[in-house]
Amino acid sequence: MIRKLTENDRAALMELLLTEPALNLFIIGDVENFGFEQDFMELWGDIDPASGIIQAGLLRFYDSYLPFAGGPFEEKALAEIITQDPKFSMLSGPADIVHKISRSISFRKEKQLHFAELKNISKPLLEAVSSGAPIRKATVDEVEAVCRLTDQITEFESNRESSRKSLKKTLESGTGRTYYLEHEGQVIATASTTAENSRSAMVIGVATHPDYRQQGLATRLAAQLCADVLNEGKSLCLFYDNPKAGVIYKRLGFQDIGNWAMMYT
CATH class of the missing domain: 3.40.630.30 (Gcn5-related N-acetyltransferase (GNAT))
Incomplete structure (x- = not known):
C-alpha cells in the first residue's frame, strides 16, 4: 500500500532509513531539516498492510525523486507517482533500487557512480x-x-x-x-x-x-x-x-x- 507520509510516520520512517544511514543521508537530512509539510518536498511510503511497517518509499525534492527501500517494494506504483509529475527531471539513488523503478519510465541519460x-x-x-x-x-x-x-x-x-x-x-x-x-x-x-x-x-x-x-x-x-x-x-x-x-x-x-x-x- 502506497500513501503519503506525515509527521506521525517519522519514527517508523527513521527506523528504516537508519539501517543504511550513508545510503539514505539525503532523505534523513531533508526530514530532519524540513519535516513533512513543505511545498517543495513530499514523501511516500510503501507500507506492509499486515504489519504497518514502512518497507520502501520515495522522496520528492523540488523536481527530483529519490527512492529508498529495505526489501521488496511496489516498483510500478512508485514509478506511477513520478510520471504523474510534469516537472519531473531526475531520479537518483542506490542503483539497484533506481533500476527497478526505471523499468517503467523512459529516460534520456544515465550516470552511475561508485558509492x-x-x-x-x-x-x-x-x-x-x-x-x-x-x-x-x-x-x-x-x-x-x-x-x-x-x-x-x-x-x-x-x-x-x-x-x-x-x-x-x-x-x-x-x-x-x-x-x-x-x-x-x-x-x-x-x-x-x-x-x-x-x-x-x-x-x-x-x-x-x-x-x-x-x-x-x-x-x-x-x-x-x-x-x-x-x-x-x-x-x-x-x-x-x-x-x-x-x-x-x-x-x-x-x-x-x-x-x-x-x-x-
Whole structure:
C-alpha cells in the first residue's frame, strides 16, 4: 500500500532509513531539516498492510525523486507517482533500487557512480593529518575565494553563480563545512561536506589548484575533514567515478558499499 507520509510516520520512517544511514543521508537530512509539510518536498511510503511497517518509499525534492527501500517494494506504483509529475527531471539513488523503478519510465541519460563509506578513523587517515600548513575552516566570507579555486576544476559540473549560492547556503545552514589551505592569500586546496545530518555526511568538492598538485594537499584536507566528522559520531560517504580518486579515498579507509545511479529525463 502506497500513501503519503506525515509527521506521525517519522519514527517508523527513521527506523528504516537508519539501517543504511550513508545510503539514505539525503532523505534523513531533508526530514530532519524540513519535516513533512513543505511545498517543495513530499514523501511516500510503501507500507506492509499486515504489519504497518514502512518497507520502501520515495522522496520528492523540488523536481527530483529519490527512492529508498529495505526489501521488496511496489516498483510500478512508485514509478506511477513520478510520471504523474510534469516537472519531473531526475531520479537518483542506490542503483539497484533506481533500476527497478526505471523499468517503467523512459529516460534520456544515465550516470552511475561508485558509492563509498567511512565509519572509523584509520591509521593512514591519522597519519595524513599529522603535519603541514594550518588548515582553515571556511565561513561565508571565504565563499568567493574557495569558488575561485573550484571554478578552475574541469571535473566540477556547476556554473559560477550556482556554486557560490550553494556553498553560501550550506555554510549558513550548518548542513556542511569546508576546509581549505592557502598560499600567499590564494586558496590552493579545499574539501567539503554536504547533506550533514545527525548520523552521516557526504564528502564533496575535494580539489587542488593545478599548480599545487602531487603534494598530498587535498588528501590531507579530506583526512582532517573526515577525522573531525567521525569524532562527532557520524559516518561519511562519497561518490566517485575516477579510479585514481577511488584509490586515495580507500587509503583513508573508505569502502565501496554500492553504486549510485542518476537518471535524467
